[in-house]
Amino acid sequence: MAALEEEFTLSTVPLGAGPNGLLGVEQSDKTDQFLVTHGGRTVILYKVSDQKPLGSWSVKQGQIITCPAVCNFQTGEFIVVHDNKVLRIWNTEDVNLDKVFKATLSAEIYRIHSIQGTEPLVLFKEGAVRGLEALLAEPQQKIETVLSDDEVIKWTKVFMVFRHPVLIFITEKHGNHFAYIQTFSSRTLSKYTLFHGQEEKSVIQNFTASVDRKFISLMSLSSDGCVYETSIPIHPRDPDENQRVVRSLLLKTVVAGNARSGVALTVLDQDHVAVLGPPLPASKECLSIWNTKFQTLQTSRELPQGTSGQLWYFGENLFMLHGKFLTVIPYKCEVSSLAGALGKLKHSQDPGTHTVPHFVNWETSRGYGFGSQNSEQSKRILRRRKIEVNVPPPAFEQLLSTIKKDSEKDIEVELCKFLAVKRTPDFHTIVGDIVLELLGRHTTEPSFYPRNSLMQLIQTHVLSYSLCPGLMEAALEKTDVQMLQLCLQQFPDIPESITCACLKLFLSISDDSLQETEINMESVSDCSDPVQEKMDEQTEILQNGFNADEQNCDSCDRKLNQKPQDAAEETTSCPVVPKRAALLNAILHSAYSEMFLLPHLKDIPAQHVTLFLQYLYFLYLKCSENATMTLPGLHPPTLNQICICSELNKIEVSFRELQKLNQEKNNRELYSIEVLELF
C-alpha cells in the first residue's frame, strides 16, 4: 500500500520560485546525500536523514548556474555548469568553486545526466550528446546541431538499459512535440513525433518516463489534467525515418484542467505515479499518488503554501518546493502480503530507525511475475480501445503470406511493419498465430528457423506457452538457449516437462557453446568477486571437527547456527559459469508444481543433478549470509524459491556421501605410514 510519511523541510533558507528558485535535486554517490542546486549561484549537499547541509559551494558574483549540479558516480566528483558553457568539477574537499577544475565548451549545455553505472552524459541545447570524458579530453571540440531552428528541448531523462545508457529528450517546435532517443550501445539517434491523438487542443505540461525493457514508457501530463502514456521503442526499426507514436490515456483528470502552475508528474514504480497540482480548479495544490493499474488515488497530501511544479523522486524520497522551502516527503509502497492482510506484519514505529532508501531500478519491473503482467496488459488494451477507435487494420494477411514463402529477412521486415502498428485487443492471439505459422513452416522446412522474428515476437510480452505450443520444443531442438531463457522469463504457463527439458539442456550444454551465445546476464550480475572470496577461503580456519561436512544438510538450521566457519568455507565460488547461472536462474524463476516436476527430474543424469544442487547450495549460502536476504544482481531467485529447492539438499548430501565413500574406497586404507612435516 502506497503511503506518504511525515514531511520535513530540508533547507531553512527560503527559495524563490522561477529563475532564482530551485534548479534541481540530484543524488550523490552516497546514500542519503543529495545535491540541491539553487537557481542562481549555490549548490548545497544535504544529508537528508539528518536534514542538514554537509557542504555548500557558490559561483562568483556575476556568474549564474544554468544546469543542476550532478555527481559523477564513477569518480565521486561533482559537476556543475554556469553561464551555459563553463563546466566546473570539484569534490567535497574543495571550498571555492572559483579555484576548481574548469572547462569551457564550445556550445551551450542543456543538462548533464549522471546515473550509476556510466559516465556523466552532457546534452547540449542543440541536441547533441557527449560523454563527459570525451568532452574533457577536447573541450573546444565542435558540437553538431541536431535540432532544427526554433526547436527547443523541454525535458530529458536517461536510463540504463542492459548496462548501456539510453537518453531521451523531448523537444517542442510550434506546439508539436518530438521525442529523441539516443542509444549509446549502437550510437543511434531516432526521432519520433508525438501524435497527440484526439486531444489536440491540450498542451503538454510535464513529462516523466520509465523504461520497460524494449520500450520507454513516456507519460505526459496535459493541460486538460489527464495523464497520457506513449510507448517509444528504444531500438527503432528504421532509425532514419521519422516515426509517429500515438499516446493513450492513462489516468483521467488527476489535476484540475488548465491549472496554471505547480503541475508536475513523476513515475514512482511500475504501478504508481506521483502528481503535483491542484485536484480541483479551486483547491489548493496537492501531492497525490495514483495507482495506474487500478486507476485509483492511493494517497494525497495538501501543500497549502503552494508549490513550483517541480518534483523529484529518489530512493524513497519525494522532493518538492512547499512555499519557499525545499520539502522532503518520504514515500513508501509496501508490497501487499498475506502477512500484512492478517495483521501479522510488524510496523516499526520507532522514530529512531531510518530505513536505508533503495533506489528503484526500472529493470526490476519485469520480475514481479507473469500473472500481473498479463492482466495489466489486457487492462491497458481495454482502455486504449476506448480512445483508439479507428486503428487501421493490421497488415496481418500480408504478413501471413510472406511467412509462407519469403526469406527470413523479408519476414523480419514485414514483422517490423506489423508490430509498428498499434496493438489491437486480440493482439496476443494474432501474435500467437504468427508464431504458429512460423513454426509450421519450420516443421515442413527444417532449415527455416526465423530466430530473429521469433525473438521479436516473444518480446511483445503477450505470448504464453499455450498460445504457441511447439515454440519451446523447437528451441530445445535447436539448443537455442537464449530463446529458451526468454521464454522461461516470459511465459507463465510452461509445462513442467518442458521446464525439465530446459534444465537438462542448460546443465548439459558445454561451456564453449555457452560462450558463443548471447544470454541476458541480469540475474547474475556481480554475483561474486573472486578475489575477495579467495581471501575468505584462505583466512578461514576450521577449528573443530564436525561442523564443516556434517551440517551441510541442515538447511533450515543454518541461519541459526552462527558459526561463520561453516558457511564461509563452503562459499568458495559459483560452481557454474555466469552464463549457465543466468540460465539456471531463469529455470528457478519459472513457475512449476512439484507434483508434475518430480517425474521429469529423474531424467536428468546424476552428474548434472549434482551440479545443479551445488549451484542451489551456492545460492542458498549467498542468501543466508546476506542479512537482507537479497542477492546481488538485478533479479536473482528469491530465498523462497531456493528454500523450496533446499529440500533437494538432502539428496545432495546423499550424493556427497556416495562420492565420499567411493573416494575412500579408492585411497583410504586401514593402515599406512605417511610423512608429516610440521611447520
Added chain:
Amino acid sequence: MGEFKVHRVRFFNYVPSGIRCVAYNNQSNRLAVSRTDGTVEIYNLSANYFQEKFFPGHESRATEALCWAKGQRLFSGGLNGEIIEYDLQALNIKYAMDAFGGPIWSMAVSPCGSQLLVGCEDGSVKLFQITPDKIQFERNFDRQKSRILSLSWHPSGTHIAAGSIDYISVFDVKSGSAVHKMLVDRQYMGVSKRKCIIWGVAFLSDGTVISVDSAGKVQFWDSATGTLVKNHLIANADVQSIAVSDQEDSFVVGTAEGTVFHFQLVSVTSNSSEKQWVRTKPFQHHTHDVRAVAHSPTALISGGTDTHLVIRPLMEKVEVKNYDAALRKITFPHRRLISCSKKRHLLLFQFAHHLELWRLGSTVATGKNGDTLPLSKDADHLLHLKTKGPENIICSCISPCGSWIAYSTTSRFFLYRLNYEHDNISLQRVSKMPAFLRSALQILFSEDSTKLFVASNQGSLHIIRLLEGSFKHLHTFQPQSGTVESMCLLAISPDGNWLAASGTSAGVHVYNIKHLKLHCTVPAYNFPVTALAIAPNTNNLVIAHSDQQVFEYSIPDKQYTEWSRTIQKQGFHYLWLQRDTPITHISFHPKRPMHILLHDAYMFCIIDKSLPLPNDKTLLYNPLPPTNESDVIRRRTAHAFKISKIYKPLLFMDLLDERTLVAVERPLDDIIAQLPPPIKKKKFGT
C-alpha cells in the same frame, strides 16, 4: 619443527553404543546419558560439555529409563527389572533393587524430588519413596492391561499420566486409581496399524497432556475431560521421545527418522494473550532413531541409535552469541581407549568386551611431506582377548615394554604376562590377584615396566611391583580423609619417582614413590582435568583442563613454572579456547625437553615452549606449508603452537621415538557403516 613418519592407523574398529536415555539436571547443569550397552555417562555442561564420569555397562542391564532425584541422585531402570542408584562420588552402583514388575520401561521422579514412579512390563505403576540412602516401595497404582512405556507427573504432584499401548491413563496419586483413559487412534496415514505405542507423555501445569506415539503423532489432551484437543502428524515413523522446558513454553520431540522438532507456545496474534503450540523448527542432526531428548533452559539435547549426542543451543535463549552458541556433537568418549608399547610398537585397543593387540608395520623408505611410504611390513593383529562375564571393560593398559597387559571390569582385575618368541606370542594370566584389586578406574605401568599403579574406585591408589610372572603389593595410598572421590587419571614421571593422580573435581595429588608419601597437591581449578603427564628430566607436570587451559607445574619446586605463568598472563589464542573436544593425551619428546605433544579429537599440537606465544591476531593454524616464504617471514610468524589437523577424528596420538608418531583415527563414516540401516525415508527423486 621437524619431520615425522606417522603410522596412520584406521583399524581400530570402535563403534560407540547407541544412546538410549538422556536426563538433564538443572541444579548441577549435568546431563546423564545411558547407552544401549548399559553404560551411563555424566556430562558437565558447565565445564565445556566434558564427560566427567561414567559407569561401565553390563550385558544384562539394558537401561530403559533414567532420571535425577532430589540431591542430585541418579536412578535408572532397565529390562532386568531392577532400579539402580548410582554413586556419583565413588563411581559405582550404590544398590540395585528389583521392582517386581518385570522389565522397567519408564521412570519419573515427582516434582518435589522425593518420590519415584516406575512403569513396568506387567502394566503396573509403582510408587517408591526416596529415603536418604535407599528407596522404599510404597504402593501400586491400578494395574493396566499392558506395559507402561512412559510416565509424567503433573507439576503439582497430584496426578500422573502414563502412556501405554493404545491409550494414556491419568492417575490420581492419592488414590492410585485411574481417573481417565484416553484412547489413541491407531490409524496411521489412513491405514490401521496393529498397535499404537505411546512412547512419551508430558503433563503440563494447565492439565494438558502431550503424547507422542508410534503413529507419528504429537497429540494434546485435556486431562480434565479426557479429550483430544489437538493433533499434529509430524512423521511417517515413530515419534520416540519428548521433553518439555521448565517454563512449559517449549518442548522437543525426536522421531525415528532422525528428525528433532521444536514446538513453541506462541501468541496467536502479535499482541494477544491467547497462545498456541506451534511446530517451529525441525532439526536433522541424526541419521537414525532419536531415542531420547532433553530440554535444558538454553538448548535442545538429543541422542539416539546413531550414537551422537547433539546439543543444539536455542539462539533466542543464548544471551551472548559466543562459542557456546554453537552446535555440539559428541561422538567419542572423553577418555583414552588406546595404550601403546613404544618399545615393541604395539597398540592395545579397548572395546566393551574385548581387547585387541596390534603390532605396527614398518617401512624402510623415506619421503617428503605428504607422501605415503611403501610398507615393508604390514600391521599385525596379534591378540584378541575376550573378557569373561557380562561386565564391560573399564580401563586397560599395556606396559611400555610390551610384556604386560592389565585390564579391569567392575568386579575383577586381570593381569597378563606376554612372551614373545620370534613371531609367536604367548599369554599367561597372573592368577591370585589380591582382593583389594577388584575394580580399577585407571591402570598405569611405570616407564621401566617394573611397577603397576592402580586407581581403585574407593579413592585409593595401589602400587604393585611386577616380577617375572608374579607380583608384590608395595603400598596403598589411602584417599585424603573425608573424601571418597575416585581418581580417574594417573601420570608417572619417566624416572619413576613421582605419581600424579587426579579426580574429577579436587586438585591433582602428587605422590613421592621413593618415600611413599604425598608430596604436594596442585591447587584445585574450576574445570575438570582431562589429561595429565609428567615431563622427563624437569619433572614438570602438564595438566589440561576441560576449558582448554593447559598448566605446567614444577613438581620439585611445588609451583607453576615460569612458562605456565606467562601463558596464563597472556592468555591462550581464542581459537585454541574455542575447540570443542578436550585434550585426552599429553606426551613428550625424549630429546627435546621444550616440546609438549597433546591432542584432542580434531587436531594434534606440539607446543614449542622456546617460541613466542601466539596472540589473537596471529594465525593459529596454517594448513598450508610455507611456500617460497623467506626465512625472515617464517621466523616472524612462527609461534609456539604447531598444529596439524590431518588426522581426524583422532582417538590417540603418541611419539614412538624421536622421529615416529602413531595416530589412531576413527572415521565417522566407518562407524555409520556399522550401524543398522536407518529407516528408509522417501527422498526427493528416488
